[in-house]
Amino acid sequence: MKKILLVGNPNVGKSVVFSRLTGVHVVASNYSGTTVEFTKGSMRIGLERAEVLDIPGTYSLSPDSKAEQVAAEMINNFKEEDGNIFVNVIDSTNLERNLALTMELIKKEIPLVVCLNMWDETKHTGIDIDAKKLEQILGVPVVPTTGITGEGIKHLVSHFDKAKLSIFKFEDKWKAIGEIIETVQELKHRHHTLGERLGDASIHRFWGIPISLIVLFASFSIIRFIGETLIAYVLEPLFNKLWAPVIMKLSTLLGSDGVIHNVVIGKLVDGQIDFVESLGLLTTGLFVPIAMVLPYIIGFYLVLSFLEDSGYLPRLGVLVDNMMHRLGIHGLAIVPMLLGLGCNVPGAMAARILETKRERFIASTMMAIAVPCFAQLAMVFGLVGKHGAVALSMVFGTLFIVWVLLGFFLNKVMKGESPEIFVEIPPYRLPSFNVLMKKLWMRVLAFIKEAIPFMLLGVLFMNILYALHIIDFIGKLTEPIITGILGLPKEAVGALIVGFLRKDVAIGMLSPLNMSMGQLVIASVVLTMYFPCIATFTVLLQELGVKDMMKSSAIMVFATLLVGGVMNIFI
Amino acid sequence: MKNKLFSKIHNHHGFKHSNDNNDLKTIHNVKDGEVAKIKDVIGGKHFISKAESLGIRIGVQITKISSQMMHGPITIKVGQSQIAIGHRMANKIIIE
Numbered sequence: 329m330k331k332i333l334l335v336g337n338p339n340v341g342k343s344v345v346f347s348r349l350t351g352v353h354v355v356a357s358n359y360s361g362t363t364v365e366f367t368k369g370s371m372r373i374g375l376e377r378a379e380v381l382d383i384p385g386t387y388s389l390s391p392d393s394k395a396e397q398v399a400a401e402m403i404n405n406f407k408e409e410d411g412n413i414f415v416n417v418i419d420s421t422n423l424e425r426n427l428a429l430t431m432e433l434i435k436k437e438i439p440l441v442v443c444l445n446m447w448d449e450t451k452h453t454g455i456d457i458d459a460k461k462l463e464q465i466l467g468v469p470v471v472p473t474t475g476i477t478g479e480g481i482k483h484l485v486s487h488f489d490k491a492k493l494s495i496f497k498f499e500d501k502w503k504a505i506g507e508i509i510e511t512v513q514e515l516k517h518r519h520h521t522l523g524e525r526l527g528d529a530s531i532h533r534f535w536g537i538p539i540s541l542i543v544l545f546a547s548f549s550i551i552r553f554i555g556e557t558l559i560a561y562v563l564e565p566l567f568n569k570l571w572a573p574v575i576m577k578l579s580t581l582l583g584s585d586g587v588i589h590n591v592v593i594g595k596l597v598d599g600q601i602d603f604v605e606s607l608g609l610l611t612t613g614l615f616v617p618i619a620m621v622l623p624y625i626i627g628f629y630l631v632l633s634f635l636e637d638s639g640y641l642p643r644l645g646v647l648v649d650n651m652m653h654r655l656g657i658h659g660l661a662i663v664p665m666l667l668g669l670g671c672n673v674p675g676a677m678a679a680r681i682l683e684t685k686r687e688r689f690i691a692s693t694m695m696a697i698a699v700p701c702f703a704q705l706a707m708v709f710g711l712v713g714k715h716g717a718v719a720l721s722m723v724f725g726t727l728f729i730v731w732v733l734l735g736f737f738l739n740k741v742m743k744g745e746s747p748e749i750f751v752e753i754p755p756y757r758l759p760s761f762n763v764l765m766k767k768l769w770m771r772v773l774a775f776i777k778e779a780i781p782f783m784l785l786g787v788l789f790m791n792i793l794y795a796l797h798i799i800d801f802i803g804k805l806t807e808p809i810i811t812g813i814l815g816l817p818k819e820a821v822g823a824l825i826v827g828f829l830r831k832d833v834a835i836g837m838l839s840p841l842n843m844s845m846g847q848l849v850i851a852s853v854v855l856t857m858y859f860p861c862i863a864t865f866t867v868l869l870q871e872l873g874v875k876d877m878m879k880s881s882a883i884m885v886f887a888t889l890l891v892g893g894v895m896n897i898f899i
Numbered sequence: 900m901k902n903k904l905f906s907k908i909h910n911h912h913g914f915k916h917s918n919d920n921n922d923l924k925t926i927h928n929v930k931d932g933e934v935a936k937i938k939d940v941i942g943g944k945h946f947i948s949k950a951e952s953l954g955i956r957i958g959v960q961i962t963k964i965s966s967q968m969m970h971g972p973i974t975i976k977v978g979q980s981q982i983a984i985g986h987r988m989a990n991k992i993i994i995e
Contacts, residue, residue: 387953533966649971650970658985747985
């Protein structure tokens with residue numbers, strides 16, 4: 329089958345063009361390195377079907393990061409057969425720099441089409457490009473497009489058949505590009521736009537930090553507002569008024585007790601269902617992911633997607649760079665960390681934007697241990713929330729200190745040095761409502777697909793363990809550690825076992841144990857730190873390799889015992 | 900540590916540069932909002948090629964946008980795009 333490879337610099341809108349061509353939605357954002365692996369899709373050209381490949385952006389064919397390596401390998405292994413073509417997606421507002429990759433692609437001698445994307449932005453940035461002239465010089469089709477609105481995409485597709493080998497010959501790449509720019513591009517003088525002024529202020533040496541604090545405070549407030557509103561007005565009424573009566577009828581049918589009743593509905597508390605503590609598949613198994621975690625996930629991903637598409641994240645990376653550098657990672661590592669707050673899985677993938685193996689190891693280990701995902705956050709709030717702000721800040725304060733110390737320690741003991749930040753800062757853009765909603769939907773769907781099956785599996789697993797008295801048995805075995813070092817009741821080991829699958833099950837398992845505030849704080853920290861979850865573990869194993877993952881896991885266990893033990897002494 | 904690293908760096912003419920670059924003006928010496936022309940980019944082949952692919956090469960005009968406190972990164976404008984550069988890397992970009 330004919331293959332179409334979408335090639336271009338980072339952040340030129342390849343993923344948006346890809347979605348337009350194939351109808352397959354992939355996450356696109358306004359910063360370099362959103363796409364860290366390739367995505368396949370297919371499209372119809374006339375009567376033919378063609379495969380379209382979206383790959384990570386790259387500045388050249390000599391890669392700088394793991395994501396760029398994925399791209400360079402795919403470009404270098406691309407063969408001229410079956411009518412395969414390159415579609416070189418270019419950011420029209422940055423023609424000169426983008427043409428450098430075009431020159432390298434020309435040398436690959438594979439038929440080429442050039443797509444001048446972000447065409448709409450050239451108008452208000454005072455750039456005038458003569459696409460026809462560029463087409464004559466390069467000898468390949470050159471088509472202006474605006475991926476975000478879909479303008480020019482049909483035109484682009486109609487030129488796929490006309491892809492050719494370029495006739496352009498050159499010796500010195502930059503000299504050749506200089507001459508092309510001279511002929512095809514004209515710049516008009518213009519005044520600074522509001523966006524640019526805002527852009528400069530947000531990385532200003534004095535104003536940058538206060539602005540970032542306002543942005544972060546606003547973000548948290550919006551996430552809380554969305555989460556609390558959805559819970560109070562939609563999800564709790566839904567579960568309490570509609571679902572609970574259905575379950576109560578079912579409970580009576582099943583005889584209010586027994587093995588099947590306990591697995592499906594769980595234990596009744598004072599003759600009633602308790603969605604948190606009943607621990608049945610249809611009660612806790614559904615309530616925790618849907619009514620406790622999902623509302624905050626929606627708020628979080630809405631805010632995160634807005635920040636991503638606006639172009640603020642790389643600027644935040646610049647502001648925190650020198651602090652992060654002391655921890656062995658540079659400012660851009662803020663991206664995997666923030667993604668990890670939603671779910672560690674995409675966070676672990678996003679670590680690919682970091683240049684060296686060393687940085688990826690440090691960032692992934694820090695994230696897996698000390699960045700709580702939403703399931704873990706729900707668990708923390710569920711366990712210690714009733715003790716108020718003091719208890720919560722003890723948990724999050726400890727995790728933050730662990731995060732910092734861990735990075736500091738790894739940076740000290742690991743060989744080598746991490747590279748400094750060296751990255752393009754995208755212009756501010758007003759996020760498109762449709763793109764934002766699609767992205768939110770994709771991420772929420774991914775959460776539901778991931779969380780609900782694992783949660784149900786976790787609840788089922790836990791019931792089996794209890795029924796077979798396995799938890800009692802392991803509890804006795806591990807008592808020296810759980811009670812001796814961490815100061816928790818031995819029954820708490822059940823939460824740790826089921827926590828391999830899903831952390832939020834632990835709320836229901838630990839709540840009936842009548843633990844003190846100190847014990848709950850320690851349990852929250854320990855459960856967050858000792859192991860991410862099986863899904864994250866799998867991705868990390870694939871990203872870091874067996875050897876590094878074993879090291880990382882050893883650090884997790886050691887750090888958990890150390891921190892839990894120290895807290896037990898002081899609390 | 901810093902000095903050791905910098906003594907290892909040779910530019911492509913074979914000169915050694917110290918950490919301070921007393922004799923040479925780097926983008927650290929440009930004020931926010933000022934325009935300057937790049938005279939040389941020194942460092943390893945890898946750094947030079949990465950700089951080049953981001954548009955930072957000899958003869959190109961840049962505008963300094965900001966620098967962060969406590970040896971944080973420098974932000975410059977090259978052509979139509981903005982680039983953030985680590986503090987020590989910025990030492991390797993010499994201006995006229």
